[in-house]
Amino acid sequence: MKIEQLMTRPVQSCQPQDTINCAAQIMWEADVGCVPVVDTDNRVVGMITDRDIAMAAYTQGRTLEAISVESVMAKQVHTCSPSEDISKAEERMQQFQVRRLPVVDASAKLVGLVSMNDIALQAAQEKSARKPDVRLDEVALTLAQISQHRHEALAAAAQ
Numbered sequence: 024m025k026i027e028q029l030m031t032r033p034v035q036s037c038q039p040q041d042t043i044n045c046a047a048q049i050m051w052e053a054d055v056g057c058v059p060v061v062d063t064d065n066r067v068v069g070m071i072t073d074r075d076i077a078m079a080a081y082t083q084g085r086t087l088e089a090i091s092v093e094s095v096m097a098k099q100v101h102t103c104s105p106s107e108d109i110s111k112a113e114e115r116m117q118q119f120q121v122r123r124l125p126v127v128d129a130s131a132k133l134v135g136l137v138s139m140n141d142i143a144l145q146a147a148q149e150k151s152a153r154k155p156d157v158r159l160d161e162v163a164l165t166l167a168q169i170s171q172h173r174h175e176a177l178a179a180a181a182q
Contacts, residue, residue, distance in 0.1 A: 024156035026112055027105035029145055030126045030135035036061045039068060039093035043076045046092050050076075057136075059125045060096050065132045067125045069096035102127045105134060109145075109157055112137050117168035139166060 035049045036059045046058050050073055060069035071092055079095040080087060103112050103124045112124055116139065126135035142165070146157040 024109045024145070025105065026103055026107050026109060026126055026137050027135070029109060029141050029157075030105065030137045031141060032126075032135040034059060034125070034133060034136045036065075036133060037071070037092055038062070039091065039096065041092045042088050043071070043079060043090045043092055043095060044087035046071045047073070047076050047087060057123050059100075059133055059136065060092055061133055067100050067102060067127060067131070067133050069093070069098050070100050070123070070125070071096040100125060102131075103137065104128070109137075109142060110161070113142065113161060113165045117165050120168065120171070 035053050035055075037046050037049060039060055039062075049058050050056060056074075057070055057072040059067050060071055062068050069092070075095045075097070076087070079090050083090060101115055101119045101121060101124060103115060103126055105126055105128065115124060116122065122140075123136055123138040125133055126137055128134050142157055146161070
């Protein structure tokens with residue numbers, strides 16, 4: 024199964040100069056836990072999560088309106104293309120311990136988002152199929168790898 028068959032679209036995004044209040048509002052209204060951050064050409068330059076917002080508010084002691092998205096977003100973003108197999112997305116999620124991947128076209132412009140939720144829901148739908156495209160055991164493995172504490176993942180990789 025290809026990512027384009029499973030990805031969420033359209034995807035709401037924000038820009039680096041927006042406030043984290045803006046990002047939080049998008050998350051609330053769209054019922055999502057992250058928002059891709061794009062430049063003026065709609066190219067992904069970061070990701071911001073609900074956890075990023077909560078931790079910034081706590082550690083900085085400022086209002087959400089006083090904190091920019093750029094100051095708290097993850098700047099290293101791992102993406103995938105719509106034509107990739109879901110298994111490649113799962114491998115990337117495992118490797119980089121991320122639950123969501125922005126989907127970008129050949130021009131690196133945002134076209135969708137694929138998440139562990141999307142993959143798990145698809146696997147559950149296909150569980151009784153003879154040859155499922157997405158298997159529950161693979162979803163479980165991916166989730167286990169993503170959920171591993173970072174120091175544990177580094178120790179395992181060093182072995």
